Amino acid sequence: MSGKDQADALVEQVVAAHDRHSPLSIVGSGSKAFYGHATPGETLSVTGHTGIVNHEPTELVLTARAGTPLAEIEAALAEQGQQLPFEPPHFSGLGTLGGAIAAGLAGPARPYAGSVRDMVLGLRLINGQGELMRFGGEVMKNVAGYDVARLNVGALGTLGVITEVSLKVLPAPASTATLALEIPASECHPRTEAWLRSGRPVSAVAHDGERLYLRLSGTTSAVADAVSDIGGEPLPESTARAFWQSLRDQTHPFFDPSAEPLWRLSLPPGADLTPFGTPSLIEWAGQQLWVRERADAHAIREAATAAGGSATLFRGELPNVSVFHPLDAVKMRLHQSLKAAFDPRGILNAGRLYPMLEAA
Amino acid sequence: MPAHAMFRPEDIRFEVDVDPLIAELTRVLPDEGLIVHEAGRRAYECDGLSAYKQLPLLVAVPETIEQVQTVLRLCHEAGVPVVSRGSGTSLSGGSLPHPQGLLLAMGKFNRIHDIDADRRIARVDPGVRNLAISEAAAPYGLYYAPDPSSQIACSIGGNVGENAGGVHCLKYGLTVHNVLELTVVTMEGELTTIGSEALDAPGLDLLALMHGSEGMLGVIVEVKVQLLPHPLTKAVLMASFDNVEHGGHAVAGIIARGIIPGGLEMMDGAAIQAAEDFVHAGYDTDAAAILICELDGSEAEVADQMTAVQDCLREHGATRIQVAEDDEAKARFWAGRKAAFPAVGRISADYYCMDGTIPRKQLAYVLRRISELSAEQGLETVNVFHAGDGNLHPLILFDGNKPGQLEAAETLGSEILQLCVEVGGTVTGEHGVGVEKINEMCVQFATSEIEQFHAIKQAFDPAGLLNPGKAIPTLNRCAEFGRLHVHNGELPHPELERL
Ligand SMILES: Cc1cc2nc3c(=O)[nH]c(=O)nc-3n(C[C@H](O)[C@H](O)[C@H](O)COP(=O)(O)OP(=O)(O)OC[C@H]3O[C@@H](n4cnc5c(N)ncnc54)[C@H](O)[C@@H]3O)c2cc1C
Ligand SMILES: Cc1cc2nc3c(=O)[nH]c(=O)nc-3n(C[C@H](O)[C@H](O)[C@H](O)COP(=O)(O)OP(=O)(O)OC[C@H]3O[C@@H](n4cnc5c(N)ncnc54)[C@H](O)[C@@H]3O)c2cc1C
Numbered sequence: 001m002s003g004k005d006q007a008d009a010l011v012e013q014v015v016a017a018h019d020r021h022s023p024l025s026i027v028g029s030g031s032k033a034f035y036g037h038a039t040p041g042e043t044l045s046v047t048g049h050t051g052i053v054n055h056e057p058t059e060l061v062l063t064a065r066a067g068t069p070l071a072e073i074e075a076a077l078a079e080q081g082q083q084l085p086f087e088p089p090h091f092s093g094l095g096t097l098g099g100a101i102a103a104g105l106a107g108p109a110r111p112y113a114g115s116v117r118d119m120v121l122g123l124r125l126i127n128g129q130g131e132l133m134r135f136g137g138e139v140m141k142n143v144a145g146y147d148v149a150r151l152n153v154g155a156l157g158t159l160g161v162i163t164e165v166s167l168k169v170l171p172a173p174a175s176t177a178t179l180a181l182e183i184p185a186s187e188c189h190p191r192t193e194a195w196l197r198s199g200r201p202v203s204a205v206a207h208d209g210e211r212l213y214l215r216l217s218g219t220t221s222a223v224a225d226a227v228s229d230i231g232g233e234p235l236p237e238s239t240a241r242a243f244w245q246s247l248r249d250q251t252h253p254f255f256d257p258s259a260e261p262l263w264r265l266s267l268p269p270g271a272d273l274t275p276f277g278t279p280s281l282i283e284w285a286g287q288q289l290w291v292r293e294r295a296d297a298h299a300i301r302e303a304a305t306a307a308g309g310s311a312t313l314f315r316g317e318l319p320n321v322s323v324f325h326p327l328d329a330v331k332m333r334l335h336q337s338l339k340a341a342f343d344p345r346g347i348l349n350a351g352r353l354y355p356m357l358e359a360a
Numbered sequence: 361m362p363a364h365a366m367f368r369p370e371d372i373r374f375e376v377d378v379d380p381l382i383a384e385l386t387r388v389l390p391d392e393g394l395i396v397h398e399a400g401r402r403a404y405e406c407d408g409l410s411a412y413k414q415l416p417l418l419v420a421v422p423e424t425i426e427q428v429q430t431v432l433r434l435c436h437e438a439g440v441p442v443v444s445r446g447s448g449t450s451l452s453g454g455s456l457p458h459p460q461g462l463l464l465a466m467g468k469f470n471r472i473h474d475i476d477a478d479r480r481i482a483r484v485d486p487g488v489r490n491l492a493i494s495e496a497a498a499p500y501g502l503y504y505a506p507d508p509s510s511q512i513a514c515s516i517g518g519n520v521g522e523n524a525g526g527v528h529c530l531k532y533g534l535t536v537h538n539v540l541e542l543t544v545v546t547m548e549g550e551l552t553t554i555g556s557e558a559l560d561a562p563g564l565d566l567l568a569l570m571h572g573s574e575g576m577l578g579v580i581v582e583v584k585v586q587l588l589p590h591p592l593t594k595a596v597l598m599a600s601f602d603n604v605e606h607g608g609h610a611v612a613g614i615i616a617r618g619i620i621p622g623g624l625e626m627m628d629g630a631a632i633q634a635a636e637d638f639v640h641a642g643y644d645t646d647a648a649a650i651l652i653c654e655l656d657g658s659e660a661e662v663a664d665q666m667t668a669v670q671d672c673l674r675e676h677g678a679t680r681i682q683v684a685e686d687d688e689a690k691a692r693f694w695a696g697r698k699a700a701f702p703a704v705g706r707i708s709a710d711y712y713c714m715d716g717t718i719p720r721k722q723l724a725y726v727l728r729r730i731s732e733l734s735a736e737q738g739l740e741t742v743n744v745f746h747a748g749d750g751n752l753h754p755l756i757l758f759d760g761n762k763p764g765q766l767e768a769a770e771t772l773g774s775e776i777l778q779l780c781v782e783v784g785g786t787v788t789g790e791h792g793v794g795v796e797k798i799n800e801m802c803v804q805f806a807t808s809e810i811e812q813f814h815a816i817k818q819a820f821d822p823a824g825l826l827n828p829g830k831a832i833p834t835l836n837r838c839a840e841f842g843r844l845h846v847h848n849g850e851l852p853h854p855e856l857e858r859l
Contacts, residue, residue, distance in 0.1 A: 133812055
């Protein structure tokens with residue numbers, strides 16, 4: 001298949017940086033430059049390392065090099081009636097596969113179709129010593145050795161440079177519809193549960209403060225039945241697609257980048273959302289909450305912890321506030337020793353996840 | 361059992377002074393909590409892979425998390441290895457005791473603390489049996505999806521240890537996809553939680569790392585799992601093929617149509633015959649292969665899919681299609697598949713259950729090679745497998761009383777695993793590596809990858825006390841097995857100790 005294999009050059013660059021003890025900042029398309037702590041060092045660009053290496057539609061597997069634009073992968077899948085279930089955002093088609101895996105963020109279907117890591121079957125990785133290794137594979141079940149492939153999802157490039165990824169892909173649904181309903185935000189969780197338990201093919205639930213948006217995806221008759229039974233206002237297909245995409249790619253007016261800071265809260269199902277104030281945008285039937293809060297970072301973190309969740313300062317900076325939710329002492333030690341196990345000289349994306357990671 | 365498969369010198373390097381340890385442990389573990397006598401320890405000498413037997417030095421049966429913490433702390437201080445054990449049904453020797461080690465039996469951790477029906481979360485002890493979770497959730501219309509065939513016996517802690525799977529995993533995932541949070545004790549005796557009730561947790565995905573780690577990174581003392589609503593409807597059908605390859609193409613065809621069945625299982629002729637003789641399920645004993653397919657969802661979804669699947673099976677040359685008319689028939693269709701192992705146990709003195717995964721398109725080639733390799737070893741092989749995901753379970757028939765047959769079965773097993781790697785698959789699907797497949801790890805992974813695994817292990821357990829000799833081969837072992845990837849005769853990092 002097409003594309004360019006630059007793995008050797010990437011390995012050389014990491015080996016050289018390792019030998020010189022000099023830091024590297026891994027960059028895909030750079031669309032996520034705002035996310036996480038700033039990373040020092042020379043740029044290691046993965047965008048030239050591209051191409052779909054293997055796609056077996058009937059095995060539900062796709063393997064591609066990390067620099068491949070997500071848009072290219074989604075187009076190849078769509079040709080076979082398939083999709084990436086976790087709906088990675090790709091902002092004008094620029095985002096790369098490696099960046100999406102390293103960032104580990106999923107779109108509106110996350111609670112119903114699975115996370116980014118749920119779909120990762122295997123990957124190739126260059127560790128901080130410049131060793132190119134392969135973990136997992138192209139088959140659904142891989143328990144041989146530790147699950148290094150899934151460990152790298154959301155690691156933001158702190159454990160290695162991802163050069164190739166194998167993903168589980170799924171058939172695209174035969175039919176999709178979106179309903180807008182006059183239902184208060186506090187009803188997101190119970191209503192969604194009721195729909196799920198009556199077998200409705202729920203594939204996304206969001207609330208913009210005024211209305212609840214319910215997306216249904218499945219077989220033609222299952223979607224048609226649900227639409228006629230649930231009621232509400234069916235959105236025209238193009239409006240619906242634009243709405244979900246605006247959440248996925250954060251182009252919805254709520255995400256106006258000039259209105260920093262933006263918090264992302266990850267909460268257990270059925271959590272009380274009132275302590276987080278307004279304005280907010282609710283996704284995942286209440287399990288992902290976007291909040292703008294400049295005043296009291298401490299209060300937000302406390303409230304998230306009390307609810308059993310976590311709070312990320314997704315966009316913007318606040319003095320003396322770490323981007324990611326603090327870890328307990330045992331987990332921090334494990335994080336530091338794992339970082340050292342992959343990148344003993346601390347040269348890969350130093351400080352991006354937790355500035356203390358390289359302290360070991 | 362050949363010595364190469366058990367412990368190597370570097371796995372049993374520990375110097376243990378047992379008497380002071382017993383004295384301290386007795387204080388922590390009252391009554392039957394510490395088993396010292398040989399007769400008591402004998403009960404734990406093997407797991408489901410009974411060809412491997414080893415007496416543990418001691419057996420601890422803690423009842424509280426504090427006891428687990430203290431036992432681990434004391435063992436850590438004394439430099440004594442620890443092997444965790446759930447129900448001991450592992451088929452790869454994962455919970456085989458260590459000769460110089462303490463066996464930590466988690467059987468008394470058997471309480472279901474909470475079924476939170478509104479949020480579909482169950483909080484359970486690690487020793488709770490897999491099926492018990494679904495039974496406790498059933499009154500709320502909920503169940504726990506991963507369903508290993510051993511589900512009446514195996515524990516959820518052991519399921520995490522092996523990342524267990526079952527018939528439902530093509531659609532609903534493996535253990536790793538269904539566990540939300542673990543409470544874990546480190547070898548030093550410290551307690552932490554990994555994962556979260558939310559859909560993600562901050563930091564690195566340690567939760568994924570714990571799955572399939574075979575008790576080598578920490579001891580699990582509590583598990584929170586996701587529950588699912590019972591599907592509203594289920595349909596089960598069975599298709600016969602006069603050629604295994606056609607069955608394989610039919611599986612690909614179903615998936616190409618965009619259908620992911622709740623279960624999709626295949627049996628070859630020998631397995632059909634054995635199962636039919638055992639459970640009288642009404643299987644087509646003239647068929648070279650049968651495919652059992654379960655569809656689940658709402659009435660409308662299942663009806664749509666039923667039509668599509670039947671069309672597809674016919675197109676791919678199914679010689680007969682049977683649809684289960686009622687719940688009794690559905691259970692009967694599944695009964696033979698679920699009882700395939702004991703059914704084979706009736707036709708052969710002994711059998712050895714292998715586990716490997718292949719890309720499904722290689723099925724016909726792999727089955728042909730398995731029959732050739734079987735013939736070379738003079739043994740018969742019966743095949744049942746998870747057709748949807750390419751996970752094979754060849755059952756190698758042998759007679760342990762006939763000299764050389766056990767060794768031949770082992771050799772054949774190893775050859776089958778290497779075949780799986782050769783066609784782009786892996787040496788385990790769902791049974792783990794344990795001691796059984798540790799040599800074949802050297803075939804699947806390069807030296808740098810194995811060293812990376814050791815580095816991860818060291819990050820969690822610097823003293824190397826948790827389940828030594830399992831899952832990740834030492835480089836010495838690979839060298840002996842003839843599979844160390846060495847360049848220019850030089851070992852990478854010669855300064856490092858080879859553990
Ligand atoms: C909720 C959400 C909101 C989003 N909002 C925006 C937005 O407002 N604007 C926008 O442009 N995009 C946005 N995206 C899209 C997202 O940035 C991209 O889809 C993709 O995840 C990042 O790809 P990239 O190539 O641009 O990554 P980059 O930004 O280049 O990298 C992201 C992270 O991954 C690391 N990384 C990249 N490649 C590799 C690799 N091969 N190996 C190891 N580490 C690597 C980087 O070091 C960095 O830590 C959003 C995504 C989500 C989920
Ligand atoms: C007839 C039969 C059928 C089977 N079918 C299947 C199947 O369909 N799918 C499948 O996946 N497996 C199957 N198995 C294998 C086995 O049942 C699974 O591997 C199961 O997950 C093991 O659970 P256990 O509680 O018996 O664990 P054990 O055998 O006790 O332990 C397994 C591993 O987990 C570790 N462990 C156990 N408890 C803990 C803990 N609390 N903390 C940390 N580590 C721990 C152990 O150290 C060991 O490495 C089958 C076995 C049999 C005998």
